[in-house]
Amino acid sequence: MNIIVCVKQVPDTNEVRIDPVKNTLIRDGVPSILNPDDANALEEALKIKDENPDTYVTVLTMGPPQAKEMLAECLAMGADEGILLSDRALGGSDTWATSNALAKGIKKIGNYDLIFAGRQAIDGDTAQVGPQLAEKLDIPQVTYVKECRISGKDIIVKRALENGYENIKIQMPCLLTAIKELNNPRYMSVLGIYRACRQEVSVWSAKDIAISEEEAGLEASPTNVFKSFTPAPKGKGITIEGDTPKEIISSLIGKLKEKHII
Amino acid sequence: MNFSPTKEQQMIRKMVREFAENEIKPIVEEMDEEAKYPYETVEKAAKLGLLGMPFPKEYGGCGTDYVAYAIAIEELSRVCGSHGVIVQTHCALCCWPILTYGTEEQKRKYLPDLLSGKKLGAFGLTEPNAGTDAAGQQTKAVDMGDHWLLNGTKIFISGGGIADVYIIMAMTDKSKGTKGISAFIVEKGMNGFKRGKKENKMGIRGSIAAELVFEDCKIPKENLLGDIGKGFKVAMTSLDVGRLGIGCQALGIAQGAFDDTVVYMKSRKQFGRTLDKFQALAFEMAEMKTRIDAARFLLYNAADRRDRGLPSSVEVAQAKLYASEAAMYVTTKAVQFHGGYGYIKDYPVERRMRDAKITEIYEGTSEVMKMVISGEIFK
DSSP: OOEEEOOEEEOOSSOOOTTTTTTSSEOTTOOOOOOOOHHHHHHHHHHHHHHHHHOEEEEEEOTTTTTTHHHHHHHHHHHHHHEEEEOOGGTTOHHHHHHHHHHHHHHHHOSSSEEESSSTTTTTOOOOHHHHHHHHTTTEEEEEEHHHHTTTTTEEEEETTTTTEEEEEEESEEEEEEOGGGGOOOOOHHHHHHHHHSSSOEEOTTTTTTOOOOGGGGGGOOOHHHHHHOOOOOOOOOOOOOOHHHHHHHHHHHHOOOOOOO | OOOOOOHHHHHHHHHHHHHHHHHHHHHHHHHHHHHHOOOHHHHHHHHTTTTTTTOOOGGGGOOOOOHHHHHHHHHHHHHHHHHHHHHHIIIIIIIIHHHHHOHHHHHHHHHHHHHHSSSSSEEEEOOOTTTTHHHHHEEEEEEEESSSEEEEEEEEEEEETTTEEEEEEESSSSGGGGGGGEEEEEETTTTOOOOOOOOSSSSSSSOOOEEEEEEEEEEEEGGEEEEEEEEEHHHHHHHHHHHHHHHHHHHHHHHHHHHHHHHHHHOOTTTTEEEOHHHHHHHHHEEEEEEHHHHHHHHHHHHHHHHHHOOOHHHHHHHHHHHHHHHHHHHHHHHHHTGGGGGSSTTHHHHHHHHHHGGGTTTTTTTHHHHHHHHHHHH
């Protein structure tokens, strides 16, 4: 079985700061990590590989050269191959242009039964790339997968909804997006690390994936980041004081009644 | 002379740090409070390969260099000194002597299970009357023809009662002094071998230290490790590997205490400003960081020499001496800079100070380290 996992290297948003003058993310010195939902996607692919050792897991990403480090980590977790789509022409891509590039990359890889992606990236938070990719590859998709098992040529998944879940049977080849409830991503192993460091990651340019200028990068992006900013603080709020819990609760209820909340 | 870590070493550090923060940190308080051996996390560490790092793949190890191993012990210890010593004792004092002195049969019999963590290893040298004076072994092994008969007691044995495989030193010929000591592989469950008293310790409370009692314990002939009369050499050379691990344990404990103190000082306000704005305190932190990094390079140098097949007994003695003293200094200051909060168990810093002390004592006291170093200077 051939699985492609689409991953993204993102700044660790726990540490991110906004430049007060330029209103953009300060990426310098902020550690980069494998996007958490993508780690869940990779873990699920690796779990399938644990059960079926002749499964081949390819990890694909679009990003700057430093994304090679993240791919090395994916290999150290157990992936078989890593591919980086990297080119100046691909820079500034929004989700639409990104999914164009990834789709072209996947077409170049060729054979696949399953594509796994994370639900969304912690820097963009759009959750658009997975679904766009499925449409461009013309394959069925299920998003928000919280449980998954292979059943012959199909996959049975549980799709998380706000107030429940759906049981869906989907035919391969297909695309699934993973949420954090799907699994607990494994750590890199010692042997995995040493193996990954001996392995080369393939780097493909825009030319290698035959993507045209109209489909790639900033120019091909129908959406643009207009402004990034820290919202103005709402105000300190009121600390409710009192000598006993009963008193504090009484005071709280009084205030909620005043505001007609209860 | 290349002072930069390799890609592998960087990734090892990252992996062990994440593992320690996510898997070990949540259980440390309870482990320390109840002096509970952390079976689950040791098993998880084993699954990642951490119990067999610098050993040949041929026997089930990972074939890493000793610098990577040193980094792993440091990162485990940064979160929990007990986990650091558990892993290093297993590797240095049980796996290493079997690899180095074992027959092919012994290596094939014991190493795969030990290196995968399926079995845990320990080392029994210390006795009530033989601590630093390790040559004063009173545990006796008598050749009974078709087996050895072991009688005696060992104390303060890390992993005592928990481990499955023990390297035990015993006197086989008292007339020959240190050359009359031999090493044996003893397994849990062998007749006449039992765990005695479990010690209630000041620190590293997740690592169990216990008495081992041998009463007419029958050991198979083929369990002699190395040649007869070579037990003291087995012990001393194994301790050389152990000293690297203990030094790294000390380094990790110091680094963890230091990191916690930086965070505390950036948030704690007194007299209208955060503690990091007080120069006296900031200067002391500069001193602490310098000593931690000095310890680090002494340790990596010793590990690197081992990787290159160069003698490293003196270098590792220097590294362990320095790192353990640095750990006591740093953790004591760390408690001090936390003020009253440093004394309370709600904060992890007091545990680090309690954990640090033993690094100046076991696997060769600081005094023994000075004997080794001065012996080299004045030989």
